[in-house]
Amino acid sequence: MVDVHLGTLARALRLLGFDTVYAQEMPDAAIAAVAEREERVVLTRDVGLLKHRKVQWGYWLRSQHTRPQLEEVIRRYDLKPWFQPFTRCTVCNGTLTEVPKEAVQERLPPKTKLYFHEFFQCASCRRVYWKGSHYDRMRTFLGQLE
Numbered sequence: 001m002v003d004v005h006l007g008t009l010a011r012a013l014r015l016l017g018f019d020t021v022y023a024q025e026m027p028d029a030a031i032a033a034v035a036e037r038e039e040r041v042v043l044t045r046d047v048g049l050l051k052h053r054k055v056q057w058g059y060w061l062r063s064q065h066t067r068p069q070l071e072e073v074i075r076r077y078d079l080k081p082w083f084q085p086f087t088r089c090t091v092c093n094g095t096l097t098e099v100p101k102e103a104v105q106e107r108l109p110p111k112t113k114l115y116f117h118e119f120f121q122c123a124s125c126r127r128v129y130w131k132g133s134h135y136d137r138m139r140t141f142l143g144q145l146e
């Protein structure tokens with residue numbers, strides 16, 4: 001569970017396949033309640049939130065920037081063996097399933113239709129994903145992790 005102002009971190013974690021709730025416009029008590037009920041780790045820049053008695057697992061992010069934040073979280077929770085790219089929607093946290101090109105082709109930009117053959121769709125918002133330039137950037141980033 002990722003605190004407000006950390007939306008980019010939330011998207012990055014989803015991209016790696018982690019079930020991530022983005023706590024936008026939620027008071028601390030509500031964040032703590034969801035974290036307790038759904039047994040989630042709270043990631044925040046706000047030390048006060050971590051002192052809430054319902055927050056059982058939490059981590060205070062040192063960095064103010066997404067990339068080092070992501071590195072902190074991966075290191076802290078030893079997440080590297082658990083990466084599952086293309087299993088979560090970066091927008092809504094829904095689960096992705098692989099779909100045949102024919103099922104989504106009318107929704108694809110012309111060049112994507114031409115050059116890509118593997119597609120994934122979100123079960124919740126129906127957004128379509130493919131291994132385009134953002135995927136290459138992510139692979140480069142993952143390759144650089146210790």
Ligand SMILES: [Zn+2]
Nearest residue numbers: 089092122125
């Ligand atoms: Zn979605």
